[in-house]
Amino acid sequence: MKYVEEFNDPALARRLLDEIHATVTRPWAMMEVCGGQTHSIIRHGIDQLLPDEVELIHGPGCPVCVTPLEMIDKALAIASRPDVVFCSFGDMLRVPGTGRDLFRVKGEGGDVRVVYSPLDALTIARREPDKQVVFFGIGFETTAPANAMTVHEARRLGIGNFSLLVSHVRVPPAIDAIMRAPECRVQAFLAAGHVCSVMGTAEYPGLAERHRVPIVVTGFEPLDILEGVRRTVRQLERGEHRVENAYPRAVREAGNPAALRMIEEVFEVSDRAWRGIGVIPDSGWRLSDAFREYDAEYRFDVGDVRTEESCDCRSGEVLQGLIKPNECPAFGGTCTPRTPLGATMVSSEGACAAYYLYRRLEVTPVG
């Protein structure tokens, strides 16, 4: 298939690996920002094939993982209401809130539906005017345009029984927060390709300059990731810290102007809590005042739901690259995909789940 098989070619992968092996002279720690990249790295065994000097630190770019527990609890409260059809992307259904998940709400009679697009939720709202239809609008810059578009369409079409539960997060403030942490070991970033396909690359030169780190926009197939690593290693070895685009088939410098306009119209930048990390200033979006009436948090008055995270879960340190998943005492013991303490163990893109699912043979729990 075009753009899948070509980017999975073992012979080309070998060439890129040979070049990386030939270039590297000392240890480097780089963070792949996106959970999709983490998943691909572990699934294809890419980390096993890189030189020992290249350490991949798994970043916070899994939207499921960083959605705060409190927001999950708000979703559970709304989804439990008899008048609500609660629509979500599939992988949010298994994320544990306090004591239960959306699957459980569904099993108990709640109307929880998996959709592939927020516009499908809008279609449901139009078909079922007696119901309140809520879409769980989470994710990074990748999912924001479609969610913004849905709210825009709800207003344009006069669909009043639709609302959005918003927990959107933005990558650049998270990179800044990671680099500001005193114990930070990250020396370079593989930036999330699909985030950049929406936003472009204009947000990154300032970060690269301020923190003196190479930032290489990287895709998701094995060859994309190896090419991102190759360019990053080359910059590190040369002492450079530039923004490079190693994913030009999807990313333009200016991003996607139509998507950016839609985000601009519907959302405004806000502080946002990240699960396991805490509040990062300006790191999220919320519906702007003009669209407040479509905000499910206001419509259903769940502003008073307050939740504390499990103190045994060290996913925050994993998400910041401070520890590897298997260095958490709970890993593989009290915390498994079956009984996750934190969201990094739930989502297939979470670093802990990826380690547990694919790497049990090599990694043993520490501590």
Add this chain to the structure above:
Amino acid sequence: MADTGAIGAGASGTAIGTGVIDTVVDPANWSCPAPLRDHPVVVMGHGGGGALSAELTQHLFSPAYGNETLAALTDSAAVQLGGARLAFTTDSYVVRPLFFPGGSIGDLAVNGTVNDLAMSGARAAYLSTAFILEEGVRLDVVGRVAQAVGAAASAAGVRVATGDTKVVESGHGDGVYLNTSGIGLIPPGVDIRPQRATPGDVIIVSGPIGAHGVAVLSVREGLEFGSDVVSDTAPLGGLVAAMLAVTPDLHVLRDPTRGGLATSLCEIAAASGTGVVLTESAVPVPDSVTAACGFLGLDPLYVANEGRLVAFVPPEHADAVLAAMHDHPQGAGAAVIGTCVTEHPGMVVARTGLGGTRVVDLPLGEQLPRIC
């Protein structure tokens, strides 16, 4: 086993026969043992064919029924009756939509049960059919399903010997639910079950995987996408007979339906205590399935098949069995995909196309589409 699709909007079922008999519990005092306590109500994952399904069987049904026939980890039970060894199985079909590219619930209900019998080495002889119809469903729809059952039975060389019909009120069903049970004779000298997987066994899949699951998803309400993929639903009794003609000593056969090839391999590794090494690049996956799985965020290894089998064959017979499969229409695309090893007992490890390795695990419940 019945396909239920991979997504939450579908339906659900659980196969008996994957359990280990625990102590029998006192029904008056019964409480769900861990880890079922996480879900005091049934969730869709209990029918997904993964870990939750296995736990339901192991912790709830097996203790309640408690007998040795159930304890064997097989798609169909092998039972002794008079002088005959029979394979016996039942399955319920709750697929949505009822008709999909390449087949219908009627084809699945016949082929699924015929294939469960074939996985014991048996040629299906007789089937029962039980229809649960929802009030208001059009009779021409029921008629089309019945025609499909008849045609599939004829193609598989099996007779529908008995049947039943019930009707539930509108809103209490999903149009047509269908249950079939089947019996067939197991040839003498044949002992096919997952416990017999042995280090050295060669693992063969009978053809490209994933077509059925993708075909059903491509027409599911709310998820329609353009695709030329058609279901692989087909009876496998003839293919199994051709393989048994080479040697009666096939160790394991399984049709990787719900949960896909990965789930079947995990179950066989666990039941036999052998390690399984899967060569990922050797697994045949049609380009169109790769493409659909790519944009849906699904892994073809976990997508349902309805006309494929995976065989564990002693190495001395592997070439001849593979050749016999290639000569049969249902096995034309057969390929060796792995071996049984003494390392990592009970666990499946894939060698990736790039040369790395990873563990292949049971899915917890249903495969969930990813966000981005």
